[in-house]
Amino acid sequence: MDRRDFLAASGATFGGLLIPGFGNAIAAEALLTRMDPARKKVLADIALEAATAAGASYCDVRIGRYLRQFVITRETRVQNVVNTESIGAGVRVIANGTWGFAATSDLSNAGIAKAARQAVTIAKANSASQTKPVQLAPTKGAGQVSWATPIRKNAMEVPVKDKVDLLLGANAAAMAAGANFVNSMLFLVNEQKYFASTDGSYIDQDVHRIWPTFTVTAIDKATGKFRSRDSLSSPMGMGYEYLDGASHIELPNGLFAYRDSYDMKEDAVAAAQQARQKLKAPSVKPGKYDLVLDPSHLWLTIHENVGHPLELDRVLGYEANYAGTSFATIDKLKEGFKYGSDKVTLFADKVQPTTLGAVGYDDEGVKTKRWDLVKDGTLVNYQAIRDQAHIIGETESHGCCYADSWSSVQFQRMANVSLAPGKTPLSVSDMIKGVEKGIYIVGDGSFSIDQQRYNAQFGGQLFYEIENGKIKGMVEDVAYQIRTPEFWAACSAICDERDYRFGGSFFDGKGQPSQVSAVSHGSSTARFDGMNVINTARSLG
Known part of the structure; x- marks a missing residue:
């Protein structure tokens, strides 16, 4: 899926309660909640014990809560604001030298135990066609550890109004600089992932990512010719600080670039001007x-x-x-x-x-x-x-x-x-x-x-x-x-x-x-x- 397909899909399919591939629509406030780590360990231990009892020589379990927020605009209008959540557990095992996997959205004690036993059943069935046993490189159990993206400002905590204002402000700046059309979007991700294995690991991770992006289009009304320029932002593993206090790097010919911060409005203005320049640029000689x-x-x-x-x-x-x-x-x-x-x-x-x-x-x-x-x-x-x-x-x-x-x-x-x-x-x-x-x-x-x-x-x-x-x-x-x-x-x-x-x-x-x-x-x-x-x-x- 490229950026244009993603924009088209997000604009077309986010009207329902179930968003294919992204989970269920939720309120913005729910983006700030977390699962109890103690509860995740209890569930993980139940899965590990059930898989081992069923005959697994190795087992790992991933309990995941995947959160996403999309804010999508066009020119002066907000097209959509969507918050999604997908939550459940996946259990992977080795039994009879063969991989097996099962997943469930039922995070009750019985539900995760059932998934673990199902993974073992699948592995044993798969072993009939396995020619060589799985050979795992050793890894030392991590014990109970945690890791988090080192963000300074959780983007999920920023009010939706501020995000809308950011996008509409960039749109307006691009239109004032010569654009005829502007689509813009802010895409935020938070992966809350808990991993446990029979190697002795209990790993809790909190991963954050952010992507501000747009497409600016300029039209020559006399000829009908049009040219576009996409945002030069980069999606980053950062918080909302990526959009605060931006400073750019000077490049030749009046161009500039961004590293650890991004000025969306500045880039939108440049995009409109450059799209206009592209309308008049000669075609390259091969x-x-x-x-x-x-x-x-x-x-x-x-x-x-x-x-x-x-x-x-x-x-x-x-x-x-x-x-x-x-x-x-x-x-x-x-x-x-x-x-x-x-x-x-x-x-x-x-x-x-x-x-x-x-x-x-x-x-x-x-x-x-x-x-x-x-x-x-x-x-x-x-x-x-x-x-x-x-x-x-x-x-x-x-x-x-x-x-x-x-x-x-x-x-x-x-x-x-x-x-x-x-x-x-x-x-x-x-x-x-x-x-x-x-x-x-x-x-x-x-x-x-x-x-x-x-x-x-x-x-x-x-x-x-x-x-x-x-x-x-x-x-x-x-x-x-x-x-x-x-x-x-x-x-x-x-x-x-x-x-x-x-x-x-x-x-x-x-x-x-x-x-x-x-x-x-x-x-x-x-x-x-x-x-x-x-x-x-x-x-x-």
């Missing part, structure tokens, strides 16, 4: 260009061409839903495959502050960490969970197991995957000065990718032609085509950590039945030499 890619754009390329192909289940062919398997097979890891130039280090991280994927423990009770995937251009690792680690000779899970609901079984998901910043001082302006013929791309756009994450094409939001070290002006209809290892091999420069920023998505789809997860991808602006740029208007005829 050819070879050096690309200067802003983090607001590069995050998506990292996501699709590094994050997904280095998920171990895709590498092994266990997972092929949502765009296939992976070209980065196990033999390439063994041979020291060159994934990129020696300037390229790509790492996975579940502990980076303010990121969407930051948690203290994953949904298998494994303490999270950071690890390298590509080191100085060479493939060195994948993303693996407890029952995969032994396949690549690892002695422990990487801590990247996740389920999007109490009713979904947890499985291997992408961590925050990021490009390490350059090691020597380099600003965006200095990078552009070294480009003779290039295009500077800001913001993410449409993309297309093959079934092994090898061939791909990416668009964007804003495109600026570079000539002899200077930005010549805006162009339109740009997309670049790549082969993954050739693209990363062409990385000739990366700005330093002063430019390091995050992009990301709430809706990384995977699995069948499908699940979504939230991930961030960090980078500094990077240069890629000799990329093939096409004209999308001409390619569409």
Whole structure:
């Protein structure tokens, strides 16, 4: 699900009491309540004991309360305000060397015990077709611990009126700056998750995420031509402080970007002005260009061409839903495959502050960490969970197991995957000065990718032609085509950590039945030499 589909679905389906995939509609005040931790432990122990008594050699139970708030506006109108809650428990077991899973919304003692026994029954039935027993990497029981997103201001506590005023204020500013249409939304998430296992873990986590976003559209009434520009905000693992006291980072050509705070009104004004500029921008001439890619754009390329192909289940062919398997097979890891130039280090991280994927423990009770995937251009690792680690000779899970609901079984998901910043001082302006013929791309756009994450094409939001070290002006209809290892091999420069920023998505789809997860991808602006740029208007005829 992309942002436009999400907006369309949220506007169309949130009129009922049951919102598919999100739970039941509740009052805003209910967003501030919590389950009693003592009660959660009682329920967890009942599930663990019931599963063990039924023959499970391992059991974990996740008791989850998933809260979401959507505030949606268009121009001067509020389209919807929706608060949702989904609450229940999922029990996963190993019996006869085989996984089994069951979930229930009945959080009575009898209800959770029944789900535990059902999970064991399913595991035993599944064992008839199991060729090898599940092999779990050991993990030390955490005991009774808690972790919470380090927020300064709980967004759920902010009055809805203040949120509406924020969105309508941004809409008005965009309209005054030349926009004809504006859709805006504030999406808030609070995951209250309790994990317990027969390893001896009782982990209580309180996860918060926020995403302010909009689409601004400008129309040339004489020709009927229109252009849009989406918000350049990033969804973040933060509280409402993300929207307080914003300060931006200055970029070339009067552009600016945001890091740990966001000014929605300022961005909306810029979006309206830039949408107007896009109406007059000439169409790009196809050819070879050096690309200067802003983090607001590069995050998506990292996501699709590094994050997904280095998920171990895709590498092994266990997972092929949502765009296939992976070209980065196990033999390439063994041979020291060159994934990129020696300037390229790509790492996975579940502990980076303010990121969407930051948690203290994953949904298998494994303490999270950071690890390298590509080191100085060479493939060195994948993303693996407890029952995969032994396949690549690892002695422990990487801590990247996740389920999007109490009713979904947890499985291997992408961590925050990021490009390490350059090691020597380099600003965006200095990078552009070294480009003779290039295009500077800001913001993410449409993309297309093959079934092994090898061939791909990416668009964007804003495109600026570079000539002899200077930005010549805006162009339109740009997309670049790549082969993954050739693209990363062409990385000739990366700005330093002063430019390091995050992009990301709430809706990384995977699995069948499908699940979504939230991930961030960090980078500094990077240069890629000799990329093939096409004209999308001409390619569409």
